[in-house]
Amino acid sequence: MFYIDTADKKEIEKYNKLHFLKGVTTNPTILSKTELDHDYVTHSKSVIQENENLTYYLQLTGESSKEMLEHYAFIKDNLAEEIKNVGIKVPMTLAGFETVRYIKKDNPDQKIMGTSMYSIDQGILSAVAGCDAIVLYINRMEMNNIDSLFVVKSIRKYVDDHNLDMEIVGASYKNTGQVVNSLVAGAHSATIAPDIFEKMIQKDLSVKALKDFNEDAKKYK
Numbered sequence: 001m002f003y004i005d006t007a008d009k010k011e012i013e014k015y016n017k018l019h020f021l022k023g024v025t026t027n028p029t030i031l032s033k034t035e036l037d038h039d040y041v042t043h044s045k046s047v048i049q050e051n052e053n054l055t056y057y058l059q060l061t062g063e064s065s066k067e068m069l070e071h072y073a074f075i076k077d078n079l080a081e082e083i084k085n086v087g088i089k090v091p092m093t094l095a096g097f098e099t100v101r102y103i104k105k106d107n108p109d110q111k112i113m114g115t116s117m118y119s120i121d122q123g124i125l126s127a128v129a130g131c132d133a134i135v136l137y138i139n140r141m142e143m144n145n146i147d148s149l150f151v152v153k154s155i156r157k158y159v160d161d162h163n164l165d166m167e168i169v170g171a172s173y174k175n176t177g178q179v180v181n182s183l184v185a186g187a188h189s190a191t192i193a194p195d196i197f198e199k200m201i202q203k204d205l206s207v208k209a210l211k212d213f214n215e216d217a218k219k220y221k
Contacts, residue, residue: 001021001022001189002021002022002189002191003022003024003189003191003192004023004024004193004194004197005026005030005171006024006026006034006193007026007031007034007036007043007047008034009037009046009047009050011194012047012051013050014194015194015197016053016054018201021054022054022055023054023057023087023191024051024054024055025057025171025191026056026058026059026089027059027089027115028059028061031043040058041078041079044056044079044082045079049082052085054085055085055086056082056085056087057089057111058086058087058088059088059091059115060075060088060089060090060091064095065095065098065099065102067095068090068096069099069102072088072099072103087111087112087132088103088112089114089115090103090112090113091114091115092114092125092131092134093116096114096116097125097126097129100126100129100130100131101129101130104130112131113131113132113133113134113135113169114129114134114135115134115171116135117135117136118136118137118140118144119146119151122134123151123155123158123168124155126166127155127158127162127164127166131166132167133166133167133169134155134166134167135170135171135191136155136169136170136171136187137171137172138171138172138173138178138182139173139174140172142178149181149182152186152187153185153186155186156168156186156187156188157186167189168186168188169187169188169189169191170182170183170191171190173190173193173196174196175196175199176196179192
């Protein structure tokens with residue numbers, strides 16, 4: 001089961017019909033590029049109500065833990081009826097680690113996904129802090145000469161060795177090979193942009209084969 005990395009309602013509906021999505025991941029950059037229903041809260045409500053099988057992740061903003069917690073309180077107040085389907089993404093800076101601890105103390109059942117992750121130590125500390133999932137930026141690591149697959153393998157080994165209940169999610173992909181390689185390396189799942197999903201599903205050779213089969217089928221109908 002995968003996540004789709006978009007806030008576009010049509011894209012979410014399109015791929016949710018294929019029954020391999022478990023959630024939607026958004027961030028401020030994604031939301032800023034999306035045609036929203038009035039505002040992001042109204043838009044989020046609509047997506048959740050139309051896709052009740054999915055967890056919809058919103059990212060906290062702010063420089064300090066205080067600001068992040070204020071944003072979390074705003075989300076809880078304005079998405080009160082939908083909160084069971086809302087996950088919270090937290091950038092794992094010092095402020096982020098503090099925020100995770102406060103949220104988990106207040107509401108142990110709140111799903112938290114640590115994001116902006118680039119290293120093994122971040123992954124280990126996030127597991128200890130109480131994140132339910134972490135997002136590893138695969139392409140960004142590779143662009144900065146970081147061995148992304150070694151990072152995935154190492155965090156996965158730590159999680160497995162210590163029997164920790166934390167999901168490793170690959171993200172920031174630029175091609176399908178990066179998705180596959182991260183999953184083979186040990187990522188439990190991946191959050192994938194619609195254009196990458198399309199490339200994973202619609203293979204030119206498969207499309208051509210189907211066309212050929214259909215043409216041949218006309219000969220005996």
